Amino acid sequence: MVVGIVLTALNLRPAITSFGALLEEVRDGLGMSGSVAGVLTSVPPLCFAVFGVMAPRLARRFGPGAVVCAGMVAITAGLAIRPYAGNTARFLAASALALMGIAVSNVLMPVIVKRWFPDRVGSMTGLYSMALALGTSAAAAVTVPMTDALGGSWKSGLAVWAGLAAAAVVPWILLVRARGADSEGGAAGLRPGTGTGADGRSPDTGPGSPARQEPDGLRITRSRTAWALAVFFGLQATAAYITMGWMAQIFRDAGVAAGTAGLLLAVTMVMGVPLAFVIPRLATRLPHQGPIVVALGACGLAGYAGLYFAPASGAWAWALLLGVSNCAFPLALTMVGMRARTGAGVAKLSAFAQSTGYLLSIPGPLLVGVLYQQSGGWGLPLALMAGLMVPQIGVGILAGRNRTVEDEAARRPHP
Known part of the structure; x- marks a missing residue:
């Protein structure tokens, strides 16, 4: 299970950051305008919103x-097909296939962690988030040099x-075949072949058992915390996908070489490797996660x-700071596990x-592309990005309450 979780996490962002590192080459190869490229950078959150709910x-x-x-x-099929799709529409369709696989895995990872590792939510979320950050940064760092090594x-x-x-x-094929672990154990909160819950109790007894605590008919929309967490998730996703899709281009427009720009994006992403392990562990030890937000x-x-003021001369510092800021993602995942008491609650809250x-985050990358094309510079897009950070902090404080x-x-009373 741990191997499956780590390998899954490694694959949840390369589809996006590899595209961001080669955005200019893909635009030229497929004849895209800046606005169309902005649409493409908005596709990931759209797919995550549409397919994640399923x-x-x-x-x-x-x-x-x-x-x-x-x-x-x-994901495997989409990534293999899309480079050879031939035009923008088919490139988009193949990307959507890969993103569909990412979307369902995004939602189910916190569920699997909560049910299989209920006493280690912080450390397992940290491991998963660290692997996700590693995959993200690796794709950003090595895509350009690997492209050169493969003939350009x-x-x-x-x-x-x-x-x-x-x-x-x-590993997932092996897990699915192992004694029907998913249908018998995973769905009921059981470990394969034990007949006991993840906490070692019988599934029908104990205060932590699914039979006692799984909420039937939980109306997640009645919770203010769920709404606050959803908005926080959307705003941090907006910032993350703008960064993954456009930051390399910001540096390139400032005169930074393409390989260095990809490396700077990788630095931003790799900051999540150590911090994604530390932040969830710290968050689970605090009664309120607002200070971290x-x-x-x-x-x-x-x-x-x-x-805005010194994109090239201070490039490494800005990459580091934005890398720290992007660690709002593992914090949001951790809060999903902390803001619900049961596996069913985590599943509904996560979805x-x-x-x-992700639905809320769709306009962000698109707006950045439009503003960039219309204004011819990065002043207005950066002002938008900074402006969205303020409400992100506000709703994050609300979502972090115990x-x-x-x-x-x-x-809340029924209507």
Whole structure:
């Protein structure tokens, strides 16, 4: 299970950051305008919103492991097909296939962590987030030099990431075949072959058992914390996908070489490797996660200011600051696990927060592309990015309060 989680996490962002590193080459190869490129950078959150909401229902029917396995297959196929699609529409369709696999895995990873590792939510979320950051940064760092090594074709540079996705399919196939673990154990909160819950109790007894605590008919939309977490997730996703899609181009427009710009993006992403392990562990030890939200937001504001006033001369500093700010993602994942008491609650909260959040994040990268094309510079896009950081801090403080969605939904009167 741990191997499957780590390999899955490694594959949840290379489809996006490898494209960002070669954005200029892909635009030239497919004849895209800046606005169309902005649309493409908005596709990931759109797919995450549309397909992510389906994940809990699919998991109930087929088991979470089987759904994640299918997701890895979809990522493999999409990444192998899209470089050779031939035009923008087919490139978009193949990208959507890969992003569909990423979307369902995004939603189900917190569910799997909560059910299989209920006493280690912080450390396992940290491991998962660290692997995700490693995959993100690796794709940003090595895509350009790997493209050069493969003959200079951006198609080969993008297609090679399908191999990593194919490797992630293997452990999930083994897990799905092992005694029906997903349908019998994963869906009911059981460990394979034990007949006991993840906490060692019988599934029908004990205060932590699914039979006692799984909420039937939980109306997640009745919880203010769920809404705050969804908006926080959406705003941090907006910042992350703008960064992944456009930051390399900001540096290139400032006179930084293409390889160095990709390396700077990699530095931003690699900051999540150590911090994604530290922040969830710290968050689970605090009664309120608001101070972490404020610290990450302040780093983001400083990074945007630096990109505006001295994008080239201070490039490494701004990359580091934005890398710290992007660690709002593992914090949001950790809060998903902390703001619900049960596996079913985490599944509903994860689907709601991620699907709603990614839906909210769709306009951001598109607006950046439009503003960049219309203004001919990065002043207005950076002002937009800095402006969105302020409400992100506000709703993050609200989402970080010590309460659960089950309790909030129960307290609110039915209409």
